Amino acid sequence: MNIVQNPTNTEAVKEIKSSNNNAQDGIYTLVTSYGESYQTFCDMMTDGGGWTLVASVHENFMAGKCTVGDRWSSQQGNLGGGGVDYPDGDGNWANYATFGLPDGATSDDYKTPLNLWRNSSLQRFRTNNSILNQQGGNLFSLYKLFPVTYNVGRCPKDNGPTVPVVYDLGSPARTASFYSPDVTDQFTPGYIQFRSINNERAPLALCPGMKIEKCNAEHFCVGGGGFFPEADPKQCGDFAAYDFNGYGTKRGNSAGKEITEAAVLLFYR
Amino acid sequence: MNIVQNPTNTEAVKEIKSSNNNAQDGIYTLVTSYGESYQTFCDMMTDGGGWTLVASVHENFMAGKCTVGDRWSSQQGNLGGGGVDYPDGDGNWANYATFGLPDGATSDDYKTPLNLWRNSSLQRFRTNNSILNQQGGNLFSLYKLFPVTYNVGRCPKDNGPTVPVVYDLGSPARTASFYSPDVTDQFTPGYIQFRSINNERAPLALCPGMKIEKCNAEHFCVGGGGFFPEADPKQCGDFAAYDFNGYGTKRGNSAGKEITEAAVLLFYR
Amino acid sequence: MNIVQNPTNTEAVKEIKSSNNNAQDGIYTLVTSYGESYQTFCDMMTDGGGWTLVASVHENFMAGKCTVGDRWSSQQGNLGGGGVDYPDGDGNWANYATFGLPDGATSDDYKTPLNLWRNSSLQRFRTNNSILNQQGGNLFSLYKLFPVTYNVGRCPKDNGPTVPVVYDLGSPARTASFYSPDVTDQFTPGYIQFRSINNERAPLALCPGMKIEKCNAEHFCVGGGGFFPEADPKQCGDFAAYDFNGYGTKRGNSAGKEITEAAVLLFYR
Numbered sequence: 001m002n003i004v005q006n007p008t009n010t011e012a013v014k015e016i017k018s019s020n021n022n023a024q025d026g027i028y029t030l031v032t033s034y035g036e037s038y039q040t041f042c043d044m045m046t047d048g049g050g051w052t053l054v055a056s057v058h059e060n061f062m063a064g065k066c067t068v069g070d071r072w073s074s075q076q077g078n079l080g081g082g083g084v085d086y087p088d089g090d091g092n093w094a095n096y097a098t099f100g101l102p103d104g105a106t107s108d109d110y111k112t113p114l115n116l117w118r119n120s121s122l123q124r125f126r127t128n129n130s131i132l133n134q135q136g137g138n139l140f141s142l143y144k145l146f147p148v149t150y151n152v153g154r155c156p157k158d159n160g161p162t163v164p165v166v167y168d169l170g171s172p173a174r175t176a177s178f179y180s181p182d183v184t185d186q187f188t189p190g191y192i193q194f195r196s197i198n199n200e201r202a203p204l205a206l207c208p209g210m211k212i213e214k215c216n217a218e219h220f221c222v223g224g225g226g227f228f229p230e231a232d233p234k235q236c237g238d239f240a241a242y243d244f245n246g247y248g249t250k251r252g253n254s255a256g257k258e259i260t261e262a263a264v265l266l267f268y269r
Numbered sequence: 270m271n272i273v274q275n276p277t278n279t280e281a282v283k284e285i286k287s288s289n290n291n292a293q294d295g296i297y298t299l300v301t302s303y304g305e306s307y308q309t310f311c312d313m314m315t316d317g318g319g320w321t322l323v324a325s326v327h328e329n330f331m332a333g334k335c336t337v338g339d340r341w342s343s344q345q346g347n348l349g350g351g352g353v354d355y356p357d358g359d360g361n362w363a364n365y366a367t368f369g370l371p372d373g374a375t376s377d378d379y380k381t382p383l384n385l386w387r388n389s390s391l392q393r394f395r396t397n398n399s400i401l402n403q404q405g406g407n408l409f410s411l412y413k414l415f416p417v418t419y420n421v422g423r424c425p426k427d428n429g430p431t432v433p434v435v436y437d438l439g440s441p442a443r444t445a446s447f448y449s450p451d452v453t454d455q456f457t458p459g460y461i462q463f464r465s466i467n468n469e470r471a472p473l474a475l476c477p478g479m480k481i482e483k484c485n486a487e488h489f490c491v492g493g494g495g496f497f498p499e500a501d502p503k504q505c506g507d508f509a510a511y512d513f514n515g516y517g518t519k520r521g522n523s524a525g526k527e528i529t530e531a532a533v534l535l536f537y538r
Numbered sequence: 539m540n541i542v543q544n545p546t547n548t549e550a551v552k553e554i555k556s557s558n559n560n561a562q563d564g565i566y567t568l569v570t571s572y573g574e575s576y577q578t579f580c581d582m583m584t585d586g587g588g589w590t591l592v593a594s595v596h597e598n599f600m601a602g603k604c605t606v607g608d609r610w611s612s613q614q615g616n617l618g619g620g621g622v623d624y625p626d627g628d629g630n631w632a633n634y635a636t637f638g639l640p641d642g643a644t645s646d647d648y649k650t651p652l653n654l655w656r657n658s659s660l661q662r663f664r665t666n667n668s669i670l671n672q673q674g675g676n677l678f679s680l681y682k683l684f685p686v687t688y689n690v691g692r693c694p695k696d697n698g699p700t701v702p703v704v705y706d707l708g709s710p711a712r713t714a715s716f717y718s719p720d721v722t723d724q725f726t727p728g729y730i731q732f733r734s735i736n737n738e739r740a741p742l743a744l745c746p747g748m749k750i751e752k753c754n755a756e757h758f759c760v761g762g763g764g765f766f767p768e769a770d771p772k773q774c775g776d777f778a779a780y781d782f783n784g785y786g787t788k789r790g791n792s793a794g795k796e797i798t799e800a801a802v803l804l805f806y807r
Contacts (some may be wrong), residue, residue, distance in 0.1 A: 027574035036296040036308055039574055061614055063623055068337060068606060068613040076330055085332055090408040305565035305577055337606060344606040345599055354601055 013042050014050035014269055023049065025118070043267055044092075045118070046168050047126065051267035054139070057222050058263035059239035062247055066177045066226065066236035072205065073240070074226035078233030087150035089226030090150070093143045093205050122178065122262055123170030125209065127192065131163040138268070146195035148203045150227040155215035160195030162211040175209040178259035179220055180250045186214040196221050201230040204240060219253045221243060222264055270396035276286030282311050283319035283538055293316065294387070312536055314387070315437050316395065323408070326475070326491050327532035328508035335505035341474065342509070345497035347502030349459065356419035362412045362474045385511040391447065391531055392439030394478065396461065400432040404463075407537065415464035417472045419496045426483035429464030431480035441530055444478035448489055449519045457481040465490050473509060477533045488522045489512060491533055495501035551580050552588035552807055561587065563656070583656070583804055584706050585664065589805035592677070595744070595760050596801035597777035600785055604764065604774035610743065611778070612764035616771030625688035627764030631681045631743050660673045660716065660800055661708030663747065665730065669701040673732075676806065686735035686741045688765040693753035698733030700749040713747040716797035717758055718788045724752040734759050738767040742778060746802045755784060760802055 012030060017023050023044045030052070031037045043051035060069035066078050071092055079086035088094070118124075135142035146160035153159075167174075172190035187210035196204045196217040205223030212221070218228065218241040228235035235241040239260065241253065248257030281299060286292050292313045299321070300306045313322035329338035335347050340361055348355035357363070387393075404411035415429035422428075436443075441459035456479035465473045465486035474492030481490070487497065489508040497504035504510040508529065509520065517526030550568060555561050563583045568590070581589035597751045598607035604616050609630055617624035626632070643656030656662075673680040686697035691697075705712075710728035725748035734742045734755040750759070756766065756779040766773035773779040777798065780789065786795030 020317050027570070029575070032296070037298070060628075061624065063617075064614050069628075079332075086330065088330075090338075301565070306567070345602050348601075355599065357605075359598075 013052045016042075017044050017049040028052075041117070045207045046124065050267065050269045053265055054268050055266040056263050057238055057266075059237060059242065059260065062237065062239065062243045062260065064237065065233035070236075070238050072223040072238040073236060076226060078228055078236035080232060086226030087152075088148065089224060093148040093223060094140070094228050121169060122258055123167040123174055123209065125165035125170065125192075126168065126267075127163045128166050129163060131161065131192075132268070135161065139266070143192060143205070148195060148205045148223065148225050150203065150225045151201045152203065154201065155196055155197040155199060155217075156202070156212070158183065159197055159212065160193065162191045163174075165189050165209070174211075178250075178256050180245075180252060180254055180256070182252055183216075183219045183255065186216050187212050187220055193217075193221070198228075198230075202228040202230075202235065206264070206266075216253070220255065282321045285311075286313050286318040286512065297321075307511040310386070312387075313392065319538045321538065322534055323537050324377065324396070324535040325532050326507055326535075328506060328511065328529065331506065331508065331529060333506065334502035339505075339507050341492040342505060345495065347497055347505035348495050349498065349501060353494030356421075358493060362417040362492060363409065390438060391527055392443055392478065393437040394401070394434035394439065394461075395437065395536075396432045397435050399477045400430065400461075401537070404430065408535070411463060412474070417464060417474045417494050419472065419491065419494045420470045421472060422466055423470065424466040424468060424486075425481070428463065428466055431460045431462045433460050440483060442476075447519075447525050449514075449521060449523055449525070451521055452485075452488045452524065455485050456481050456489055462486075462490070467497075467499075471497040471499075471504065475533070475535075485522070487522065551590045554580075555582050555587040560772075566590075570711075579655070581592065581656075588807045590807065591803055592806050593804040594801050595776055595804075597780065597798065599777065600777065600781045600798060602775065603771040608774075608776050609776060610761040610776040612762075614764060616766055616774035617764050618767065618770065624764030626686065627762060630680065631686040631761060644689060659707060660796055661712055661747065662706040663703035663708065663730075664706065664805075665701045666704050667701060669699065669730075670806070677804070680732060681743070686733060686743045686761065687761050688741065688763045689739045690741065691735055692739065693735040693737060693755075694750070697735055697750065698731065700729045700731045702729050703747070710747075716794050718783075718790060718792055718794070720790055721754075721757045721793065725750050725758055726756050731755075731759070736766075736768075740766040740768075740773065744802070744804075754791070756794065766804065766805070 013028065016028065025044050026042065027039050028042045029037050029039050031066070041053040043049065043053070057072050061067065064070065066074040066076065066089075068075055071090055074086060074089035076086055076090075127215050132138055132142060142160070176184045177187035182250055187207065189210045189213035191207075192209070193207035193211040194205070196207050197215070198204065198217045199215045202218065203225050204217040204221030207217060207221035210220060218235045222239055224240055228240065231244075234244065242260050243257040245252030245254040248260050250256035258266070282297065285297070288452065294309050294313050295311065297311045298308050300307050310322040312318065312322070326341050330336065333339065335343040335345065335358075337344055340359055343355060343358035345355055345359075401407055401411060404414055407514045411429070430518065444458035455474065458479045460476075460480035461478070462476035462480040463474070465476050465481045466484070467486045468484045471487065472494050473486040473490030476490035478488060479489060487499070487504045491508055493509055497509065500513075511524040511529045514521030514523040517523065517529050519525035548780045551566065554566070563582050564580065565577050566579050567575055579591040581587065581591070595610045599605065602608065604612040604614065604627075606613055609628055612624060612627035614624055614628070633666055670676055670680060673683055680698070713727035714722045723747065727748045729749035730747070731745035731749040732743070734745050734750050735753070736742065737753045738756045740756065741763050742755040742759035745755060745759035748758060756768070756773045762774075762778055764774075766778065769779075769782075772782065780793040780798050783790030783792040786792070786798050788794035
C-alpha cells in the first residue's frame with residue numbers, strides 16, 4: 001500500500017513519481033486535506049506519470065433511458081415539464097463529493113481489471129495546457145462556471161471551453177473512426193470540449209476527443225442533465241443518444257459498438 | 270489520518286478529544302469491535318467536542334416520490350396494496366449496517382465540503398439528557414422499539430419519544446421560521462421527536478427541531494416507511510410532503526426553500 | 539485491524555490462520571495485487587478456518603420484480619423484446635469488480651451484525667473438492683465459462699457444473715425442508731449447482747444446497763439475468779420466483795419464509 005498525505009492530492013501523486021521514478025501504475029491511497037483517505041488508480045507511466053483517476057463514465061445500459069446507473073445524467077427518467085422538473089439531473093458534475101473525493105465516482109465503475117487498462121484502451125489523450133487552472137482548478141470548479149443544466153444557454157455561443165489534446169494512443173483520425181460518417185461531420189477530432197449544449201438546449205458534460213461544429217452533441221459527447229427534449233426519452237442517459245439509429249450500428253447518428261461499450265476515464269495531474 | 274480502535278466508537282471519539290484538547294473537526298477513521306474500519310466526520314468543537322456523524326438525511330429530488338436516492342423512506346415507489354406491500358420501506362432506520370457502520374449511511378451523502386459544514390448550517394442543536402441510553406443505546410435500538418412501519422399504530426398515542434434540545438445555533442423561533450405559518454401551527458419547536466405517525470398511519474422517522482402537536486408530521490418531519498396513503502404518491506420521500514403546496518413556497522403546507530434543500534446531519538457522542 | 543498484503547488474497551487469509559491458529563472470525567483488510575485494500579469478513583473457524591466472504595445475495599424486496607436493489611439479476615425491470623434487450627441483466631456475476639474486489643459485492647449487504655452470522659445461519663455447507671480450480675479459479679472465471687445470460691442454452695444439457703457439499707450445519711433433509719413439497723420434488727439436496735437454465739431459457743446463477751432435477755430452477759436457485767419470460771415480470775429478481783404462490787407460504791411453488799428472508803453468503807478459501 002502506498003499512503004500519501006497531502007492537501008493537494010494530485011500534487012502528491014506527482015511527488016510520488018518524482019521522488020520515485022520507478023513508481024508503477026496501480027492503486028494509491030490518498031488523503032484529503034480533511035483527513036479522508038480514499039483509493040484510486042494512478043497512471044505513473046504516461047508522459048512521466050503522476051496522473052490520478054478522478055472519474056469513470058460509461059453507459060451501464062444503453063436502452064435504459066435515464067434509469068438506475070445513469071449517475072452522470074439522471075436516474076429519475078427524462079423529466080420535462082417545461083424543463084423545470086429536473087434540469088440538473090443527478091447533479092454529479094457539480095457535486096463536491098464526485099470530484100472532490102474521487103472514490104465516490106469510481107469505486108464501482110471499473111469495467112476491467114485496472115492492470116489491463118492501458119492495453120485495452122481504444123485511445124489515450126491528454127491536454128498539455130493549463131485548461132483547468134484557467135477554470136478554477138478542477139472539474140468541480142469548471143462545471144460551477146459552466147453548469148450541466150437544461151436550458152442554461154444556447155449552442156454554440158454558450159458552450160464551454162475546448163482544448164486541443166496530445167495523443168498517447170491514437171490520432172484525430174482514429175477518434176473519428178469510432179463514429180458514423182454522419183456524426184463525424186459534426187465535430188473536429190483532436191480536442192476536448194466541456195459542456196456542449198445541443199439544439200434542444202440539453203447540455204452534454206464532456207466531448208471526449210473532439211470539439212463540436214454542429215449542435216448535435218448527443219451523438220458523441222457524454223454525461224448531461226436530466227432532460228433531453230428531442231425524441232423524449234431516447235436521448236437521456238450517460239452516453240445520451242449514441243444508439244439513436246440502433247445500438248452500435250455506426251450508421252446514421254449511431255456510434256460504433258467499440259466506443260459505445262467503452263468507459264471514459266478522466267485523470268488529473 | 271487519525272486511526273482509533275475501540276469497541277465503542279463514540280466512546281473512542283470522546284477519548285480522542287479528552288486526551289487531545291486540540292483535536293480538530295475532520296474525518297476520523299474508527300474501528301468497530303469486529304475490526305471493520307470506517308471513516309466519518311467528527312465534530313470536535315461543539316460543547317467540548319467528541320461527536321461522531323452517524324447519518325445524513327436529505328432529499329435528493331423532491332419531485333421523485335420514493336424513487337432512486339430516497340434511501341431513508343423507499344426507492345420502490347409509494348407501495349400500498351392495503352399497506353401490506355412495503356410497510357417498512359427500504360428499512361434503513363432499522364438496518365444494522367446503517368447506524369452500526371456509519372460509513373454506509375454517510376459516504377455519498379455529503380452535500381458540501383465538510384469544512385464548510387459549521388458555517389453553512391441553518392441551525393445546530395443537541396440533546397443534553399440520555400435519551401438514547403433510555404432507548405437501548407443508539408438509533409438502531411430506538412427504532413427497533415419504535416419501528417418506522419406503516420400502520421403500526423396511531424397518532425398521537427403511539428408516537429415515539431420526544432426530547433428537548435439545546436441550541437448551539439438558532440432558537441425555537443428560528444426553527445419555526447423555516448416552515449409555513451400553517452405548518453408551524455402543528456408543532457412546538459425546541460425538541461426532537463422520534464417516529465411520529467401521521468393521520469393516515471404513515472410513520473415519519475425523525476422530526477428535527479420540534480415535537481408534533483397535530484398529526485400532519487409529513488410536512489416537517491423526515492424519513493419514513495414505504496407507504497404514505499394521503500394524496501398517493503405525493504407524500505412519499507425522504508422529505509415526505511415538504512412540497513405539498515409547491516416546492517419551497519413556504520405557503521400552505523409547504524416548507525421554505527432553505528429547509529427543503531438542507532441536509533439533516535445526526536451526530537452521537 | 540488485520541492488514542494482509544498478498545497477490546492471492548484467499549491464500550493470504552489461509553496463511554493468517556495457519557500462522558496464527560488463534561485468529562478469530564472478523565473483518566480483515568486484504569490488499570489486491572494492484573494495491574487496492576478492501577475489508578471483508580473472514581470465517582476462521584469452519585474446518586480449520588481461512589475463508590473469505592466474497593459475495594452476499596439476498597432479496598431486498600420480494601415484490602419488486604427487478605427493481606432497485608436487485609443487483610444480482612436486474613435493476614432495470616424484466617426486459618424482454620425477444621430477449622435481446624437485457625439478456626445479462628446487471629451483469630454482476632461476470633463483473634470483475636464484484637468478485638475480483640469483494641468489497642463491492644458485500645459492503646452494503648450485511649443483514650445482521652457479522653458476529654451473529656454463525657449462530658443465526660439456517661444452514662452452512664462447503665465443497666471439499668477443487669470445483670473452482672477446475673473452472674478457472676474463481677466465480678468470475680466460472681461465470682465467464684457459463685454466462686448468466688438469457689437464451690444462452692437449454693436445460694438440462696447446458697447447465698453449469700454441480701458439486702456435492704459437506705454440511706457444517708444442517709443436512710440435505712434440512713435443505714429440502716425450507717421449500718414446498720412441490721418444489722422439493724424438483725431438486726436433489728446436498729449439492730451446489732452453478733448456472734441452471736430454466737424451462738423458459740432464463741439462467742439462474744446459483745442453486746444453494748441442491749442440484750436441479752427438473753427445469754424450474756426459479757423457485758429455489760438465486761441470481762440471474764435480466765429477463766424471465768414466464769409470468770412476466772413475476773420471476774425477475776434476486777430470489778427469482780421464491781414467492782410464486784405467495785410470499786413465504788411454502789405452498790405450491792413458493793419457498794418458506796425463513797429461506798425467502800435469508801442471505802446467501804459465499805466464501806472462498
